[in-house]
Amino acid sequence: MSQHNIQVTVNGRLHTATVEGRLTLSDFLRVEAGYTGVHIGCEHGVCGACTVIVDGQAVRSCLMLAVQADGSSITTVEGLTAPDGTLHPVQQALRDEHALQCGFCTPGVVMTLAALTSGASKPAARTLLDALSGHVCRCTGYQGIRRAAIKLAGEPGAKK
Template identity: 55%
Template sequence: MTNVDIEVHVNGSPRRHSVPPRLTLADYLRVDCGLTGTHLGCEHGVCGACTVLLDGEAVRACLVFAVQADGAEVTTIEAMASDDGTLSPVQAAFRDHHGLQCGFCTPGFIVSATAFLDENPSPTDGEIREALSGNICRCTGYQGIIAAVKAAAATTTSTGE
């Protein structure tokens, strides 16, 4: 198979690569871009560990081919914090409310929660649970994750972010 030339804006920077047509976006980000914060869990789109933003929408990077992202903006967990290292409200809330343990699922949860709160800045507990139902955590029991998203929603609502 012949490689395909793509240009993707990853975390605000243009990237040009020649990639195989069947290379997943997750593998492209991890191998070609060196962004290993996008984790591969199930590689079937079930666990949510590989969630990234594709033109602002949360997607499973293991289910998207890199060539499908040609011309798009991809945002990974590496771009969630400010350039000076200040954590985003969602990241800070996960830290403060013990929304992580081993950390493997955390990037996917943070990206998913960020996209969700952009659409619904004042969610109910039920809405949070529904929005994150596509992300799997084997360590936390989810209580800290739900508390973190609620806290992040309260922070972003009160600060107007």
């Protein structure tokens, strides 16, 4: 197997590693870097649980190789919370709206919403809900996730 040296910034810390070409970014983040909040649900890009933010974009880390992330800056769900423990607005909205049950899909949902709401202007509810259609939650029936997304959107009340 080919070995590659990579440098990746994860949650503000620089990680250097030698990785096999076939190592997925999700396995790198979990096993090598220790960010177990990255959850692996399907390993084929459908469920969205492994979503992280790579250079500002929400990315399925199971569909990306670690070598492809060389030189990039990555945020996982562990990197969103303030040092004093204050939840990110996305995390707070999901908590307030009872948007999780088992919590396995949750980090991916958090990261997609965090990526889309990070800019100066908030996206429309429709945009957030469309993006969330790429996340599978088997527990909640999406009720709280939808309420949280509408809360986080730029045009509150606009839905469907």
